[in-house]
Amino acid sequence: MTRRVVVVGAGAAGLIAAGRAAELGAEVLLLEKMEEAGKKILVSGKSRCNVTNTAPLETFLSYFGRNGLFLRNAFHRFFREELLDLLERFGVETQAERGGRIFPTSGNAQDVRDALLRYAEQHGATVRYLTEVRKVVTRADRVKGVSLWNGELVPADAVILATGGVSWPATGSTGDGYVIAQELGHTLQPLHPGLVPLTVVERATAKALQGLSLRNVQCTFLTRDTRERERPLRIPYPMPDTGEMLFTHFGVSGPLILTASIAVVKAIRDGKVVILSIDLKPGMGEREVESRLQREFEEHPHQQVSTLLRGWVPSTLADVLARLSGIEEERHVHRIRAEERTTIAALIKDFRWTISGSLPLAAGMVTGGGVALDEVDPVKFESKKVSGLYLVGEVLDLAADTGGFNLQAAFSTGYLAGEDASGSG
Numbered sequence: 001m002t003r004r005v006v007v008v009g010a011g012a013a014g015l016i017a018a019g020r021a022a023e024l025g026a027e028v029l030l031l032e033k034m035e036e037a038g039k040k041i042l043v044s045g046k047s048r049c050n051v052t053n054t055a056p057l058e059t060f061l062s063y064f065g066r067n068g069l070f071l072r073n074a075f076h077r078f079f080r081e082e083l084l085d086l087l088e089r090f091g092v093e094t095q096a097e098r099g100g101r102i103f104p105t106s107g108n109a110q111d112v113r114d115a116l117l118r119y120a121e122q123h124g125a126t127v128r129y130l131t132e133v134r135k136v137v138t139r140a141d142r143v144k145g146v147s148l149w150n151g152e153l154v155p156a157d158a159v160i161l162a163t164g165g166v167s168w169p170a171t172g173s174t175g176d177g178y179v180i181a182q183e184l185g186h187t188l189q190p191l192h193p194g195l196v197p198l199t200v201v202e203r204a205t206a207k208a209l210q211g212l213s214l215r216n217v218q219c220t221f222l223t224r225d226t227r228e229r230e231r232p233l234r235i236p237y238p239m240p241d242t243g244e245m246l247f248t249h250f251g252v253s254g255p256l257i258l259t260a261s262i263a264v265v266k267a268i269r270d271g272k273v274v275i276l277s278i279d280l281k282p283g284m285g286e287r288e289v290e291s292r293l294q295r296e297f298e299e300h301p302h303q304q305v306s307t308l309l310r311g312w313v314p315s316t317l318a319d320v321l322a323r324l325s326g327i328e329e330e331r332h333v334h335r336i337r338a339e340e341r342t343t344i345a346a347l348i349k350d351f352r353w354t355i356s357g358s359l360p361l362a363a364g365m366v367t368g369g370g371v372a373l374d375e376v377d378p379v380k381f382e383s384k385k386v387s388g389l390y391l392v393g394e395v396l397d398l399a400a401d402t403g404g405f406n407l408q409a410a411f412s413t414g415y416l417a418g419e420d421a422s423g424s425g
Contacts, residue, residue, distance in 0.1 A: 013393030013414030014162030020418030143388030165367025193364025
């Protein structure tokens with residue numbers, strides 16, 4: 001008998017789930033509350049859609065921290081090669097770029113969305129837009145269908161929840177799946193923004209630096225206990241040694257900050273004080289910095305500190321560092337004492353900020369937290385609480401760094417859920 005499968009949400013996970021279930025012979029209905037499919041795909045990767053990454057499997061898994069183990073089986077069965085083959089079948093050529101990021105050669109995210117939509121529709125899936133699901137209907141812990149907000153009941157043998165997280169709400173990701181999953185008895189790990197800009201206590205200093213972008217700096221995050229002891233914050237996935245960051249009116253952003261933000265937000269939520277240390281000259285040791293400063297002080301004795309520092313950092317930052325050094329603005333460098341020179345060197349090598357939090361959930365590129373992974377089968381992505389219910393993509397407690405990792409997780413979990421939901425196995 002043909003299985004009736006309802007997929008809720010026409011994003012990355014939902015489109016590929018609908019396509020795979022229909023390809024294997026199921027009667028598939030894909031329900032999307034927005035007026036078109038894949039709106040988050042269209043804005044991903046700066047509208048270019050970073051579909052996956054060239055990183056080896058073990059490295060790929062490490063970007064999800066401890067939760068990466070949950071994806072091991074899925075990635076063994078449907079990973080990068082299988083995804084790229086599928087996209088090629090439907091007309092999308094891809095290319096690898098800096099950092100192993102893989103994009104469509106056209107540079108157009110719409111090509112990816114359209115290919116996934118063709119995959120679903122050419123195999124017979126029906127897509128209904130502007131159709132919002134209110135709840136999943138069950139009987140004796142087994143799926144019977146979905147109830148829509150207009151009162152309609154849609155019968156189903158299997159339901160795949162692919163509603164996304166709560167990031168980018170304008171694309172339709174407003175957390176509907178979390179509510180539905182909780183109503184069915186699932187545990188929700190606390191939601192928090194991932195890949196999100198951070199706010200700082202030193203707001204006035206940040207505002208003075210607003211818009212300044214720094215390259216080739218090193219960012220280290222530290223936690224401080226009640227005895228003022230500091231230790232490095234453990235970030236459970238690879239962090240680049242150096243990279244780019246950006247100052248904003250509320251704090252800090254940019255690639256280095258976004259990469260660490262998942263771990264930083266969690267640490268703050270756990271009650272820890274988090275300090276950001278920026279090494280503005282990671283290629284030089286502190287003694288080397290101080291020696292060069294001494295030499296330049298001798299060569300330009302009548303310069304002010306802020307003027308001399310403009311040979312080291314952008315002018316706005318030079319002014320801020322000079323002010324933070326506590327040295328009077330009018331004093332020339334030949335009158336600066338050795339201990340004051342050491343203070344300036346310390347600012348260059350250890351420019352500190354106290355992280356107060358982050359922008360809200362809606363501002364994150366991904367949503368951390370979600371349905372607890374121990375309540376979902378990592379082979380089929382079927383709920384362990386409700387037979388015939390599948391949970392995929394950002395609905396799950398999975399979040400990784402930027403670079404194509406999160407989209408690959410959505411594609412892999414969606415594809416395998418669609419496969420099992422079809423009943424072909």
